[in-house]
Every structure is written in C-alpha cells, then in structure tokens.
Amino acid sequence: MSNSIFDWLTIILRRDLLIAFRRSATYITPLIFFLIVVTFFPLALGPQESLLSSLAPGVIWIATLLASLLAVESIFSEDFRDGTLDDFFISLEPSFVLVFAKVLIHWLITGLPIMAASIIAAIILYLPFDSFLPILLSLILGTSFMSLLGALGAALSLGKSAILSAIIVLPFSIPTLLMGTSVITSSINSQDYFGFLMIMGAMLAIGIPLLCLLTVEALLLNYD
Numbered sequence: 648m649s650n651s652i653f654d655w656l657t658i659i660l661r662r663d664l665l666i667a668f669r670r671s672a673t674y675i676t677p678l679i680f681f682l683i684v685v686t687f688f689p690l691a692l693g694p695q696e697s698l699l700s701s702l703a704p705g706v707i708w709i710a711t712l713l714a715s716l717l718a719v720e721s722i723f724s725e726d727f728r729d730g731t732l733d734d735f736f737i738s739l740e741p742s743f744v745l746v747f748a749k750v751l752i753h754w755l756i757t758g759l760p761i762m763a764a765s766i767i768a769a770i771i772l773y774l775p776f777d778s779f780l781p782i783l784l785s786l787i788l789g790t791s792f793m794s795l796l797g798a799l800g801a802a803l804s805l806g807k808s809a810i811l812s813a814i815i816v817l818p819f820s821i822p823t824l825l826m827g828t829s830v831i832t833s834s835i836n837s838q839d840y841f842g843f844l845m846i847m848g849a850m851l852a853i854g855i856p857l858l859c860l861l862t863v864e865a866l867l868l869n870y871d
Contacts, residue, residue, distance in 0.1 A: 655744050655745075655748075656744050656747070656748050659744070659745060659748035659749075659752075660748055660751065660752065663748070663749070663752040664752065664755070666725070667752065667755075667756050674718070674756035674757065674760060676717055676718075677714040677715060677717045677718050677756075677757045677760070677761065678714070678760040678761065678764055680710075680713065680714045680717060681710045681711065681713075681714040681761050681764055681768075682764055682767070682768070684706070684709070684710035684713065684714070685706060685707065685710050685764075685767075685768040685771060685772065686771060688702060688706055688772070689771055689772070696773040699772045699773050700772060700773045700774055700775075700835065702772070703768075703769070703772035703773070703774050703831065703835075704827075704828040704829075704830075704831035704832045704835070705828050706768075706772065707765060707768050707769070707772070707782065707827075707831065708789070708824045708827045708828045708831075709824070710768070711761055711765075711786065711789070711790065711793075711827070712793065712817075712820050712823075712824055714757065714761055715753075715757045715758065715761070715790060715793045715794070715797065716797070716812075716813045716816060716817065717757075718753060718756060718757050718797075719753070719797040719800055719801050719812045719813060719816055720801060720804070720812045720813075721801075722749050722750075722752075722753050722797060722798050722801040722802075723749065723798075723801050723802060723805055723866065724801070724805070727805050727806060727869070732745075732866065732869075742863040742866070742867075743859055743860065743863060746798055746802075746859045746862045746863055746866070747855075747859055749798055750794045750795055750797075750798045750859065751794075753794040753797055753798065754790060754791055754794040757790065757794070758786070758787075758790030758791060758793070758794060761786065761790060762783055762786045762787065762790065765782050765783065765786055766779060766782075766783075769782055774831075774835065775835065777834060778831060778834045778835055780834075781830050781831060781833075781834035781840055781844075782830075782831055782834075784830070784844055785826070785827040785830040785831065785843075785844065785847065786827070788827075788844065788847040788848055788850075788851050789823045789824075789826070789827040789847060791851055792823050792847070792850055792851050792854050793816070793820055793823060795851075795854045795855065795858040795859070795862075796816045796819050796820055796854075796858065797812070797816055798858070798859070798862045799815075799816075799858050799861055799862045799865060800812040800813070800815035800816035802862045802865035802866045803815055803865045805865075805866065805869050806869065822850070823847065823850070826843050826846055826847045826850075827843075827847070829843045830843045830844060830847075
C-alpha cells in the first residue's frame with residue numbers, strides 16, 4: 648500500500664511539474680510580481696537605508712502573500728476542467744495523496760522561487776547579512792502553510808470565480824504574515840526570533856494533516 652501511495656505521489660508530481668514548466672507563466676508571474684512589489688519601494692522612496700530596512704519585513708511578507716495568491720486558483724482548476732479529478736476520485740487511491748501533491752507543486756512553483764528572490768529583496772532593502780537566514784527559515788515555513796491554505800481555498804471555490812479563492816485564503820494568512828514579519832524584525836534588532844519560528848513550525852505541523860483533510864472534504868462537495 649505504501650509503495651502504491653508513493654508511486655501515485657511521484658506520478659502526480661512529475662505530471663504537474665511538466666505542465667507547470669510548459670506553462671511558464673504559472674511560476675514566472677508570481678516571481679515577477681514579488682520582485683516588482685519589492686523594487687517599487689526603493690524607487691518610490693529613494694536610497695534611504697534606515698527607512699527601507701525598517702519597512703523591509705512587512706514589504707517582503709506582503710509581497711510573498713500577494714504573489715502566492717496569484718497561483719492559488721490553478722491548483723485544482725485544470726484537473727477539474729479536464730476530468731482528471733473525476734478519474735482520481737473514482738480510483739481507490741487515497742485522496743490525501745492528490746491534495747498533498749498539489750500543495751507541494753504549488754510550493755515548488757511559488758514558494759521556492761520567492762525564497763530565492765527574497766535574498767535579492769533583502770539586498771535591495773538594505774537588510775543586514777545576518778537577517779538572510781531568518782528570512783529563508785520563515786519563508787520555508789510560511790510559504791508552505793500558505794500553500795496548504797491555498798489548496799483549501801482553491802477546493803472551496805472550484806468552478807467558481809477565480810478571485811473567490813484569494814478572498815478565502817487572505818484572512819487566514821494574516822497570522823503567518825505577522826509571524827514571518829516578526830521573525831525578520833527580531834533578527835534585524837538582534838532579538839530572539841526562534842519563538843516565532845516555533846509557532847510557525849507548529850502551525851505547519853498541524854496544518855499538513857488538518858488542512859489536507861479539509862481540502863479533500865471540500866473537493867468531495869463538488870461530487871455530491
């Protein structure tokens with residue numbers, strides 16, 4: 648059974664990654680949007696290092712949240728339109744596998760590129776080198792949780808307006824945004840930020856099983 652689950656997970660990941668690379672806009676658009684938001688502030692405010700560095704935590708996390716929302720609607724929409732979701736639910740494979748694979752794909756095409764771009768953002772916003780690691784750690788945890796929320800929002804809004812998924816996800820992402828901002832702010836001020844990371848880690852640990860199961864139930868509502 649475990650081999651079967653792993654095989655299904657591998658098949659879904661390979662298929663969706665191939666589709667994502669063929670449709671480059673799927674992962675390039677969130678990345679470009681993130682960089683545009685981040686670079687807007689230095690252009691608008693000028694090279695004011697102290698001001699930009701004080702705004703940087705909020706700027707990075709707001710840009711991350713908005714960029715990740717751009718790809719939320721596409722998590723299940725294509726599979727819903729072409730009947731792939733129907734085929735999967737007819738099969739005897741655990742639906743949890745499909746949802747987890749979709750969450751992982753969303754993170755790979757949005758969260759991972761944003762993490763890489765965050766170093767550029769940190770340099771542009773005059774953040775100290777010591778803050779780079781906390782930024783990456785907070786983004787690993789935070790973007791993963793946002794992908795879980797995104798999958799739930801996409802499932803609840805399946806077949807409906809694309810903006811509805813973003814409206815569903817946005818308010819539930821605020822705690823992650825606040826925690827992530829607090830991590831970066833604390834690191835800049837040479838304060839302990841591990842407490843915030845632990846909270847984000849706990850949210851992710853609880854969110855993986857809980858939000859995946861809720862997403863499965865939300866998808867099944869479309870087949871009742």
